[in-house]
Amino acid sequence: MTQHDARHRWDEMTDAVSAALGLKIDEAWKSSVRANLEVTMRMAQLVDEFPLPDEIEPAEIYEA
Secondary structure, three states: OOHHHHHHHHHHHHHHHHHHHOOOOOHHHHHHHHHHHHHHHHHHHHHHHOOOOOOOOOOOOOOO
């Protein structure tokens, strides 16, 4: 996938989600929304690719 294709897909997703939620996103902000989504997905990929052994236990839940 080219960088242009990836940008187009993010823009399409932003348009679809904003329409579904009834949000108006000004054209001037769309590049910033796309940049945020790209960074968020790179961070999510790092978390998703982090190896964890099958026998690991979930962390405790602490409440104040």
